[in-house]
Amino acid sequence: MNTPTLETERLILRKFSDRDMEALFLILQDEEVNTFLPWYPVKNMEETKKFYEERYASKYARPQAYAYAICLKKDNYPIGYIQVDMEEHHDFGYGLRREFWHKGIVTEAGKAVIGQVKKDGLPYITATHDRNNPRSGGVMRNVGMKYQYSYEEQWQPKNFLVTFRTYQLNLDDNKNRVYKKYWDTSAVHFIEPDL
Numbered sequence: 001m002n003t004p005t006l007e008t009e010r011l012i013l014r015k016f017s018d019r020d021m022e023a024l025f026l027i028l029q030d031e032e033v034n035t036f037l038p039w040y041p042v043k044n045m046e047e048t049k050k051f052y053e054e055r056y057a058s059k060y061a062r063p064q065a066y067a068y069a070i071c072l073k074k075d076n077y078p079i080g081y082i083q084v085d086m087e088e089h090h091d092f093g094y095g096l097r098r099e100f101w102h103k104g105i106v107t108e109a110g111k112a113v114i115g116q117v118k119k120d121g122l123p124y125i126t127a128t129h130d131r132n133n134p135r136s137g138g139v140m141r142n143v144g145m146k147y148q149y150s151y152e153e154q155w156q157p158k159n160f161l162v163t164f165r166t167y168q169l170n171l172d173d174n175k176n177r178v179y180k181k182y183w184d185t186s187a188v189h190f191i192e193p194d195l
Contacts, residue, residue, distance in 0.1 A: 002060060002062070002063060002064060002065055003015050003059075003060060003065045003066065003067065003068070004116065006068070006112045006113065006116055007073070007112075008108050008109065008111075008112045009108065010072060010073060010105070010108060011070060011071060011072060011073060011105065011108060011109055011112070012071045012072075012073055012076055013068040013069070013070060013071070013082065013109055013112060013113065014068060014069055014071065014076075015056070015060055015067070015068070015069065016052060016056045016067070016068075016069045016078065016081070018049075018052070018057075020052075020069060020078050021045055021048050021049055021052065022045075023069070023077055023078040023079070024048050024051070024052060024069075024078065025042060025044075025045060025048040026097060027078065027079070027080060027081065027095060027096075027097055028041060028042040028047075028048060028051060029041050029042050029043070029048075030097065030098055032098055033095055033096070033097060033098055034095070035133075036129065036130045036132070036133040036136065037095060038155065038156070038157070038158070039051075039157070040157070040158070055067070059083075059086075062086065064086055064120070065086065066083055066084040066085075066086070066113055066116065066117055067081070067083040068081060068082050068083060068109070068113065069081055070082055070094075070096065070105065070106070070109045079096060079097045079100050079105075080094065080095055080096030080097060080100065080105065080106065080109075081094065081095055082094040082106065082109045082110060082113055083113075084113060084114075084117050084122070084125055088181070089126050089179060089181065090117075090122055090123075090124060090125045090126060091125070091126055091127060091128070092110070092113075092114075092125045092126065092127040092140075092143075092145075092169075093127065094106045094109070094110065094139065104142075106139050107139055107142040107143060110139060110142070110143040111143055111144075114143055114144070114169065114171070117171065118171040122171055123170065123171060123172045123174065123177070124168060124169060124170045124171055124172070124174075124177060124179065125145070125168070125169050125171070126166060126167065126168045126179045127140050127145060127166075127167045127168075128164040128165065128166050128167070128182070129164065129165055129167075130162050130163070130164060130165075131150065131162075131163040131164070131165055137165055137167070137195075140167040141167075143169070144169050145167035145168060145169040146167060146168060146169065147165060147166070147167055147192075147195040148166045148167060148168050148178050148179075148191075149165075149166050149178075149182075149183055149189055149190065149191050150163055150164065150165050150166065150189065150190055150191070150192050151163070151164055151166065151182050151183060151186035151188065151189040151190075152164075152186055152187075152188040152189070153182075153186060164182070165192070165195065166179070166182055166183075
């Protein structure tokens, strides 16, 4: 069952493999793409391979993993990634090469991945975005997620203060569940009225 390949109208969502290092490098080396992500852009193929081993190969070794390469159907070449973590927060995350922004690709991929995790019985997913990156919140809303609350965190490894907005989508019958861990662990938390 581990990471089933998914198809949408325009996309193939599949596991990354060790043959995708060049594509992964192109995604991970772009400073603008990685501005709001919890890692620094990679500088070379060695760092790319290490990232692949830590963030993909290790997940694929587990019984259940949702860590996908986003590929266009025409060439099956990765242009981004999308995932739902299997930790308690079930964090939904994504990244896409800049030249493919503003085409609805992440929303299309996200709906497919969410459909799969719902089918497989995940009760909910969460996602957070930096308040300075409102377009990411747009993706979260486009896939059906709802804003819950905001909180501050001294963000690592980049070590600066970020206000994160938390979104959630409940996939089971418990429509009122709110994942409160970020709220509970942050000294500064609040609900923004305009969201």
